[in-house]
Amino acid sequence: MTTNELGQPIGFPVPQWTARPKPPRVPLEGRFVRIEMLDADAHAGQLHAANAADKEGRIWTYLPYGPYPDPAPYRGWVAQMAKSEDPLFHAIIDKAQGRAVGVASYLRIEVAVGVIEVGHINYAPVLQRTSAATEAMYLLMRRVFDELGYRRYEWKCDALNAPSRAAAERLGFTFEGIFxxxxxxxxxxxxxxxxxxxxxxxxxxxxxxxxxxxxxxxxGNGRPRCRLSEMMRAG
Known part of the structure; x- marks a missing residue:
């Protein structure tokens, strides 16, 4: 335990810490996906078409916006979000399909203390439960820790959103409580x-x-032999 000169417990020292860079607006390349900055001209039509497969609008339940049955309002939303610096929105491109099938962002970017959150995650049905979906989250994490040197990466969701909570745990996040x-x-x-x-x-x-x-x-059919959760536990 670290203490001060009065014997009081204090946090461990973080010597030579400097503010971290903001996430760059450059693509991330994986085997299954490419992640690039959200752009209305490039992505809005593809995303709206992919999202339309969710006939009941379930992907919008726990987001503060949507659904967008018509393409024009959705394009307007994409155009607005593409200008934002925080949240910093990304489009997830399935390389096999050659089209945008999901969105995710960095947000609450605290460069002074090295904390950043991933959120606004919205996967069209075709992306859900795929290797591409998992790789996208890995690429975003790798940028945060390996490229930018942040100390903490957060995931927050509605406590009633069981799929999001299960995804967080599968991806290696530790549950810290409910606000x-x-x-x-x-x-x-x-x-x-x-x-x-x-x-x-x-x-x-x-x-x-x-x-x-x-x-x-x-x-040979492209299915993983081992579960990611098993590898997380083994590590």
Whole structure:
């Protein structure tokens, strides 16, 4: 335990810390996906078409905006978000399909202390539960920790959003608690579940992702031989 000259417990020292860079507006390349900055001309039509497969609008339930049945309002939303610096929106391009099928952003970017959140995650049905979906989250994490040197990467969601909470745990995030009545959206209460990965967690999590994404972990039909959650636990 670290203490001060009065014997009081204090946080451990972080010597020579400097503010971290903001995330750059340059693409991330993986085997399954390319992640690039959201752009209305390039992505709005593709995303709207992919989202339309969700006939019931389930992908919008826990987001503070949407759904967008018509393409024009959705394009307007994409154009507005593409200008934002925080949140910093990305389009997820499935390389096999050659089209945008999802969105994710960095937000609450605190460069002075090295904390950043991933959010506004919206995967069209065709992206959900795919290797591409997992790789996209890995690429965003890798930029935060390996490229930019942040200390903490957060995931927050409505505490009632069971799929999002399961995804956070599968991806290696640690549950840190629930902030009751944290906010309001769409005229209803939200209790917010908090998850995070910190820099000391990252080497183990990175190794699990890399083992899972390795070509030898996939069979001839492109299905993973081992579960990511198993590799996380093994690490």
């Amino acid at each position: 009751r009545q944290a906010t309001l959206y769409k005229g209803r209460n939200r209790d917010t579940a908090w998850y995070a990965i910190i820099d000391e967690d990252w080497p183990r999590i990175r190794a699990a992702f890399e083992a899972w994404l390795a070509p030898e972990n996939f069979d």
